[in-house]
Amino acid sequence: MEKEFIFPDLGEGITEGELIKWLVSTGDYVNEDQEIAEIETDKALVSIPSAFSGKIKKLCYEENQTVKVGTALLIYETDETSQTEDTKSDSLKETENTQSNREKDPIINKKKPQTEQSIQNTTHLLPLATPATRKLARELGVDLHSIKGSGKDGRIIDDDIQKAANKTEISSEELTEGLGSKTKPSPSEKASPYEAIPLKGIRRKIAESMQASHQEMVMVTHMDEARVDKLLEIRKEKAELAKSRGIKLTLLPFILKACSIALQDHPYLNASLQEESIFLKKYYHFGFAVDTDAGLMVPVIRDVNKKSIFKLAKELTELSARARERKIDLEELQNHTFSITNIGSLGGIFFTPIIHHPDSAILGIGRTQQKPIVDQNKKIVPAYMLPLALTFDHRIADGATAARFVNQVISYLEDPDLLLLEEGEN
Amino acid sequence: MVVGDLSESTEVAILGGGPGGFVAAIRLAQLGKDVTVISKDPLPGGTCLQRGCIPSKALIEAAKHFASIPQLSEMGIHTKELKIDFSETQKWKEKKVKQLSEGILQLFKQYKINFIHAEGKFLSTKEIEIHSTQGLSKLNFEHAVIATGSQAKELPSFPFDKKKILSSREILSIEKIPQSLTIIGGGYIGLEIAGVFGHLGTEVHIIEVLPDILPSLDKELRQIFLRQLKKQNISLQVSCKPLSYQMKQEKILLRLQLNDQSEQDLESELLLVAVGRTPVTQGLGLENIALKTDARGFLKINPHCQTEKKNIYAIGDVAGGMMLAHKAFAEAKIAAAHICGQAAAWDQQVPAVIFTDPEIAYVGLSETEAKAKGFEVITGMFPFAALGRAQTMDKTEGVIKSIAEKNTQRILGIQMIGPQVSDLISEATLAIEMGARLEDLELTIHPHPTLSEAVGESIESALGIPIHRYQRKKTSLTS
The missing domain is CATH 3.30.559.10 (Chloramphenicol acetyltransferase-like domain)
Structure with missing residues (x-):
């Protein structure tokens, strides 16, 4: 069975928003409250949490498109139909999760609820970096998802983190007032929520x-x-x-x-x-x-x-x-x-x-x-x-x-x- | 500080002295904070130590030894009379629990952590009301950590009477081994307790509403486990719904509905309801600090374990997620570090361990999960039966299965069923945390003869080159 996730009314008279980034992709299993997309409205950049759990069948919008309140943002495949071996096991997990055996949660996906922007993209694996390197990234304020590691298969090492941290410092100086270094758009991001205008002329x-x-x-x-x-x-x-x-x-x-x-x-x-x-x-x-x-x-x-x-x-x-x-x-x-x-x-x-x-x-x-x-x-x-x-x-x-x-x-x-x-x- | 001694203010107040609370307290003290732990139990340790992980492991160990004695005859060990005095077993278990609880209390004293046996209730985001046998008092705090844990979930049709209908808490303290036991719930608590009493000769029935148990395990491992249950005289009825019960003399008569809608009666001496656990938030005064729980009663937290009130953290079972003590330990350390201004945030894998016989442990993704996420995987599997150490221990049931991404050979998950896999899983967890490739583990020497060789062999199997097992070229075991 299919279930549509309707882009919710965010209040304050907002009727539409620009889809900045999908945090999930087709085929992902999404938990209730897991953040699925970043949408920029007139007022702010907001992370949209999923209203329910299920496997994503289709994303109805592409990044940078305008999403209207009340239209379907994405379509889930809900648990009732899951016929294949794979989805069946997913559905079991979810039922168990809500019913009795929370203890048996699978590991990677079933994360605790996260209210802030998650440091882990819950739908994929952790960035390829050791725990100590990940800690260094936290300390230097580097988003591991925004950098490509210099090692094999993109492995991120301490040097990559240091370089990214230095870069952040330099370019933040060039930014105009109001854009802090933390929210600075990184070059590798496909759709940046900001536009950098060089300061020139008048x-x-x-x-x-x-x-x-x-x-x-x-x-x-x-x-x-x-x-x-x-x-x-x-x-x-x-x-x-x-x-x-x-x-x-x-x-x-x-x-x-x-x-x-x-x-x-x-x-x-x-x-x-x-x-x-x-x-x-x-x-x-x-x-x-x-x-x-x-x-x-x-x-x-x-x-x-x-x-x-x-x-x-x-x-x-x-x-x-x-x-x-x-x-x-x-x-x-x-x-x-x-x-x-x-x-x-x-x-x-x-x-x-x-x-x-x-x-x-x-x-x-x-x-x-x-x-x-x-x-x-x-x-x-x-x-x-x-x-x-x-x-x-x-x-x-x-x-x-x-x-x-x-x-x-x-x-x-x-x-x-x-x-x-x-x-x-x- | 002396127990019960009360300071009027503290830097960090911790509600709950279980795995979340006591670990947070010790780490905060190590980082130089003045800490007060408010615990409903007279001793620290919480559900895990007082009436959960630790007592159950003690009983599991005793039961396993008891059941293994007849099997020792093959080794030439013969006993004339096999006898168990379960009340003595319980006393031994209580001694262990007491030793460990006092050990934590001793650590509290050494770290100068104030421990109060009382109930705590938030009055505001700065003040807790403390209700103890000595009366009411107030405690000011800068930060608070809610670590109040969870309690056994009750089924409305089967309310706990603590005599015949028990939760895990009561069944771990019974003095007499029941002749028969029915367990509602095939989760890890139900399975572990089934194992204990199965070994002690009790006729055990497990009733599970869902069509299968252990959904996070790949099916090869699940099948091995189901075979073992049968051998231990534990019956498992899946897709089976308990409807009602009635007392019949000293027995409890359970009415069940089977998958085909037919109904059936099941008689047993005791009924254990193990259908999960609910978070404990009642009476905490959450309304006074405008903190709401989600639909299932859990507190919402961010990756730093902060609730919506930035100076109040929540960790462990009360914050949802996997309700395991080591998850609470990890969150406790994150919360403590974050309170002290460090850049701590959740980004770890939680290994799952189930102390059945044989034990089950897994970390990362199962093959099924990995494929569902779109990974192209290679897998390897190695049976303990092919391992020298397992043979000499006479513990040959089980396998280790490794799952890796095909292109990068990055290890995605490792699943285990077999002897002492609860100890073997940490190598797998480290491998995943380090982003290890198959070769990293293959090139790590595993000592011989040990059970850990099975980890290395399963990795080699994924690479197509296990030593103690014939594997044809270029075939993956599970393809």
């Missing part, structure tokens, strides 16, 4: 820059909100005018402008620390973060303090378009003094941006949302609030500096007329 640049900032700087993030009802009104009023000039007006140019003015009063946030000196910069070149297919790019707008809101808006649009098309020049990415990163279009409120090396501060902008606030008349009113998160380098500036700077930026954003009044100072 990704490498991002990694280096982030690493430099993270290692060198002492970063603190200061957070506050600006009420931007007025600013939104102005933007609405001037949207038509902007459009007539081919400009898409967002809040970002206003924020750039506000920062460029406030930075003039807080030069330590428009600075860099190099070779034991703090360089206060008298020019205001802002990097702004653009999400491209290749990863994060930070084109730079020069002399923000000297440009009008419309001009800034236009440059923002042009530079980000060229960044996305990868048509930007290297110079256009260099020589920044301060940066702005705007995650608001995607959502999110406060976050902790990493400073664009070697600047001393970066302003992170979250999504503007309507919120209930208490106004001067102690009334709860709806207001559009813009979240601001300023990360600064505490080696160069202090918390008070950051707070004062952000307060000033907020004052401009809440009362955009001030922008007009203050702009002429430079």
